[in-house]
Amino acid sequence: MAQDEFLLINKPTEKKYFAPAVSRRTAAIKKAKSNKWYKLFSLLVFFLIWQYISNLNLEHNWFNPVFLPSPYMVLETGYSYLMKGTLFIHIGESFYRMISGFIIGLIVSIIIGVMITSWKWFDNMVTPVLNLIGPIPVLAFLPMFLIWFGIGEGSKISLIAYATFIPMLGYVTDGIRNTDPHLIRSAISLGATPFQVFTKITFKSALPNIMTGMKASLAFTFSALVVAEMMGASSGLGFIIIDSKNWFKMSDMFLAATLIGLEYTIFHGILSALENVILKWKKEGISNAVED
């Protein structure tokens, strides 16, 4: 290599590098926090665009303004419900049905999941049946549930629980089956009884899967909630939609739909927060394939 060529390659660079104030990782965590505000901002933009389109429509008369009420009108409707004192009754009723059905479905799926993974004969007996009825849409079962459990809360909550149970079950059994056998071996060698192996190893190992399942099943829970309330209820957000359809109250429909969306978002957020607390141990170690 010629001398001048060598000098060219090793020429001191103009740019100087200094020790950073924070690590790249800390900076990434900070950035992730600011992402939360961006997400909130996106909701704001959505409502503003909706309002703007409604306003334009009022001016230019593209279609009947009744078909697309503005967010402001929806808010006004909400306010009138609030004044009548029925807003929180409807939200509360829906929330009560959703949470009861969700929790019952979750608990039953864990119990059945444990039974399926513990006893081969139970697996052989139950799984083919579940594979047969699982894919049938919940809506198809509503009339049966109404006849079996009456028109009260029983039929609604059981339908919601069923809609949660079916998708949850796969997540529970997969989570339990994927437990690393080395962990089970080491627990037994440390003196754990079969019950302790389940509570301290298998269940904890399945928890990430169960949390994912809870978030994935939530959408099914909510659709079952709305279906149940639309078909045979005198309260709740689903009831508002079907009732306002009969009276052609578009704002009320939009109010109920928006509230369902909001309730879903909030509940999903609660589950995510819970996941962060319960699965804290997953946060350490490698978090992404390549740092960006």
Added chain:
Amino acid sequence: MGVILTNVFKAFEEVEGKPKYVLNNVHLKIEDGEFVCILGKSGCGKSTLLNLLAGYLKVDAGRIMVNGKEIDGPSAQRGVVFQQHALFPWYTVQQNIEFGPRLKRRKDARKVAEELIMLVGLKGYEKKYPGSLSGGMAQRVGIARALANDPQVLLMDEPLGALDAMIRHNMRCEIIKIWEKTKKTIIFITHSIPEAVYLADRVVLLKDGHIEQDVRIDLDRPRDIKSPEFQEYVDIFEKGLTENEAGLLIAE
């Protein structure tokens, strides 16, 4: 007392109607407090032997006695250290080590764990989760966790196999230190000849399912890897491993 294996047979499959023995009529007697290395190439049955001792597998025929009692499944009396450390990822270092004593509802679980953390040199890492530990540190936790139960026998399945050369050497010295302090019977599986000669009181060479050699290492500790006596032992086992075979064995 100690660990006694008599006529141990173990097969996993049949070839042409006959069982293909991974362990074929193995006899072995290990004294209390002895440090024994089971040496062999992969597929020689050394891991199967350890799994039998741990109780994860059951003998097809024969008997394994530990302290006068025939083994029947895994037990807290026989601590196991795994090659892939097998720490519980949802527990911190401290909780992992406390696991055994807590199962027994021992009041001093915390104290036991703290002492072991000092012994394996992990002070300051108590609250860390295994996911954030390096291989060597994780293996130290694995050893401490097995020791926390105060087992009679410590079974180690290539615990240093996944570590790099520098850490391996440090860990060997520490295992010797721990063994001298705790006076446990240690059965240590390895495929590295120098490692076996460095660590063990006695090296058992396993080949095609039977014991090929059973040699006592008469060297004072700490042993010098570079000394001619050390090399002599290494040569013995190299010969034992490659006998009747073409090609040379490349040590480590």
